[in-house]
Amino acid sequence: MSSRILPPSGPPRVLALAQLANAFGDGAYYVCSALYFTRIVGLTPTQVGSGLTLGWALGFLAGVPLGHLADRRGARGTAALLAVATGTAVGSLLFVRSFPLFVLAACLYTCCQCGLGAARQALLAGLVERAERTGVRAHLQATVNAGLAVGAALGGVALHLDTRQGYLAVFAMDALSFLVSALVLLRLPAVPSSPPAPAGEPALAVLRDRPYALIALLNMIMLLYMPLLSLVIPLWIVQRTQAPSWTVSALLVLNTLSVVLLQVRVARRVSGLDTASRSVRHAGLVMLASCAAFALSAAGPSAWAAGAALLVAACLQVLGEMMHTAGSWEIGFDLAPPDRQGQYQGFFGAGTAVARMLGPLLLTALIVTWGPPGWFLLGGLFLLAGSAMGPAVRWAERTRAAASTAGPLQPVPSLDPAGAYRRASR
Template identity: 90%
Template sequence: MSSRILPPSGPPRVLALAQLTNAFGDGAYYVCSALYFTRIVGLSPTQVGFALTLGWALGSVAGVPLGHLADRWGARGAAALLAVATGVAAGSFLFVTSFALFVLAACLYTCCQCGLGAARQALLAGLVDKARRTEVRAHLQATVNAGLAIGAALGGLALHLDTRQAYLAVFAMDALSFLASALVLLRLPAVPPSPPAPAGEPVLAVLRDRPYALISLLNMIMLLHMPLLSLVIPLWIVQRTEAPSWTVSALLVLNTLSVVLFQVRVARRVTGLGTASRSVRQAGLVMLASCAVFALSAAGSSAWAAGAALLVAACLQVLGEMMHASGAWEVGFDLAPQDRQGQYQGFFGAGTAVARMLGPLLLTTLIITWGPPGWLLLGGLFLLAGSAMGPAVRWAERTRAAGSPRPAVAPPLPQESAS
């Protein structure tokens, strides 16, 4: 079990510990935040949705310049600083008493989160050998999912108590978890900062890298699976199927445990850009099948039939999610110049912020309003995006073979252990 979750000792394990530390707080925050701001603070769901949409929009833009700062200052120091900033932003939710303050706190929180994600990816790229990055990233994902599950259980306790003090304790825990994560990050070896861009070259080169932009766009489409489990599938189960409402929790547990147990195994199949492209293409096909079975779940005349269809669909969905993640990590790392990993990972990671921003409105309209045809249309989008990843990656490889963007030599790997 530990080999499926914990990465090898040294910098990878310290990275996992840093992300596990703040995953506890994040898991509790995700469970409690919406109810706290609507029921305790008194904001409307529309106000909460607007603030988060605006926040993730700004975060998707902030990731690139903050990732560039990680390249120029050194990824370890930038990641630790951004972890502290994210902790301060999470702590600011303790003082939200109005819509204006919530908008400000949400924007600060999402921008810091996106910057922290870019810096952490740059740190991983600087400390882990190229051939092992995807596998280590899979270990980190399994670790984070385990932490989120434990944090969600703690958040459930706050929901049970349903008091202002209990919710505020969750926000305080989230803030402290990021501060603790910053201390853990400082145990890692330093990654040398990259030199300034030569005269005549753009500082934010990723903004002119058209093949990488296309790959990031295709990845963003694939990431539309993110709002499914947290928002769309629960609404679908309750409004469109005969399955009992507790099926929502069962599918969430299934997804979380599957990623914890099998993400590393799935990622080991990805060993280069060729296998990465194939993994994303196959993920698109699996996600199409998942969407088709979800559509069929509405046709069941009994709770058992609907439940069985939902179980099959959820298994296919999490398999596609793991296959897509494994291929996307390899592509995102391998096609980024080593001395610009921060800005490139900030750009690639913007797909997550955009999916969180646009996904809820798009998918609820597509699926809850349109029903089964909406599921099939979404599955077709997954299939097209997955199939297009291979040609896009080959285009990017050709531009790099021609010398654009400028190739970079990786710095020597640190020899010391930080475990």
């Protein structure tokens, strides 16, 4: 079991422990935050939603410059600093008593979170060989999901108590988890900072990389599955099917355990850009089938029939999710210049912020309001985005080959932090 979750010893395992410590607090926070702000603080759901939307919009903008900071100042120190800043942002939520303070704290939290994600990815790219990055990232994903599950159980205790003190204890635990994560990150070897961009070249080169921008856009469309399990599917089950309400919890457990147990195995099939593109394309097909099954669950004549359709749909959904993530990790890492991983990962990871920002509103209107036709339209979007990923990746490869032929400076071999001589790119 541990081999399916924890990566090999060395820097990958330290990275996993850092994110595991953080995942415990995040799992409890995700379960409790909405109810705390509405029931205890007294904000309306609309205020909570609008504050988070604004926050993730700013996070989307902050990811690239903070990732660039990780490139220029060192990924390890930047990641640790942003972990402390994120913990501070979560801690500030303990003192929120009004909507303006909530918006301010939410914006600080989302900006730091997006920057932390970019810095962590740059740190992984600097410490792990190129051929091993997707496998290590799969281990990290399994580790995080295991931590989130445990944290969610702890958050359930606070929900049961339903007191201000219980909710505040969860927020304090999450803030502390970021500080512990920062201390663990400091145990990693330092990654050398990248030199400044040559004269005449933009510092944020990713903003002019059109093939990579297209790939990030397609990835963002695929990431629309993120709000499904947390918001859309629960509403769909309660309002549109005859399945019992506890089905929501069962599907969440199924998703979490599947990622913990199977993500590493799915990622083993990805070993380069060709297999990564194929994995994303197949993910689009699987997600289309999942959406069709969700749509059919509304037509179930009984609770058992609806439950069976939902079970099939959830299994297909988590399979498509794992196939997509494995392929997207490989693509996002491989097409980024070795000395600019931070800003490129910040740009690529911005799709997560956009999915969290626009996904709930878009998918609620599309699926919960419109019904089964909305599911088929969403499935078609997944299919088109997954199918377009291959041509987009090949376009990016051609532009990089053309730039290399034109005679840019080639990356030179460097010493990795462990002292082993390796090439910066292959």
